[in-house]
Amino acid sequence: MKRRTILGVTTAALALSFAAGWSAPAAAEENFSLAYFMGPGHPMNGAVFQPFADRLAEVSDGQLTVEMFPGGALNSAPPRQYATVVEGVADIVFALPGYTAQLFPVTNVITVPNVAADAVDGTEALWRARDLIEQEYDAQILAMWTNAAPVLITRDTPIRSLEDLDGMVVRVTSAQDVPFVEALGASAVSQPVSVINQNLTNGTIDAIAIDPSAIGSFNLWEPANYVTIGLPGSGSAFVLLMNQEVYDGLTEQEQAWVDEASGEWLSLNGGQVYLEDALRGIEVARDNGVEIIELSDAEVARFNEAMQPAMDAFLASTISGDLTGADVVDIMQGNN
DSSP: OOEEESTTOOHHHHHHHHHTTOOOOSOOEEEEEEEOSSOTTSHHIIIIIHHHHHHHHHHTTTSEEEEEEOTTSSOOOGGGHHHHHHTTSSSEEEEOGGGGGGGOTTGGGGGSTTSOSSHHHHHHHHHHTHHHHHTTOSEEEEEEEEOOOOEEEESSOOOOSGGGGTTOEEEESSGGGHHHHHTTTOEEEEOOGGGHHHHHHTTSOSEEEEOTHHHHHTTTTTTOSEEEEOOSOOOOEEEEEEEHHHHHTSOHHHHHHHHHTSSHHHHHHHHHHHHHHHHHHHHHHHHTTOEEEEOOHHHHHHHHHHHHHHHHHHHHSEEETTEEHHHHHHHHTTOO
């Protein structure tokens, strides 16, 4: 929750200073808590969280500052991050809308296969749909961006063709991904990133569908023997949110500082770093002896053909109000 201090001066001290005829400090300092469940070495700290904090301190001349709470210090459960900010446990949080996909159907359209070409393209797509997306959150959106399209990480079975997926249990990020993976003959389960290394190790899942940057960030090369690239897909959405009451309680000037320190430029930072780290993740896997398998163009076409009935059903479905899946995709891709 928002904590207001007046340059460290207590009420009692102020009373004494007034009694003595002294002048009170003119400015008040706002110190916001920013919570995320990854460690401080995660790429998004350097790409989004710290740049926001630095820019906010700069534009406000130190009147608005940010205190980081990494590693799940305020809430370690990835699917609970949105609740953490709405309930005021933290002023600002990093969250993955895919973990609670039923709350954010418009946001999660970005995960539909072939909506975006890469992490920067996906970030720009989210911003085209900003007016729709903002209606889904009971919080102020500071930034929203995507990672890269997923690869398939497996331990026991190399995925070289459509038939290799038959009967496999595949972890996906969002429930919105499930029908597309199941159209390939696999079973799909949505799981947070914090458990997938262990789950692939112990055989609870057979494969992980995830952006390749996670290979390095979460040591996914350890349980993996194979990484298949070229799977039709799009990136997952990420958001940096501020508690709405905290934001609304700021002065107009303070809100302007927060707005200047956040927004599309900050989001594109996140997308660009994910674009670069996706390539780096593949190299981390390769350097650790993981076999990299690239699907042929013909095989990618077979994957797309198998997914087409699920795609047709999605495009015809109602996403929000009168908007269909096709409507939202068109908005994200700048077609209307």
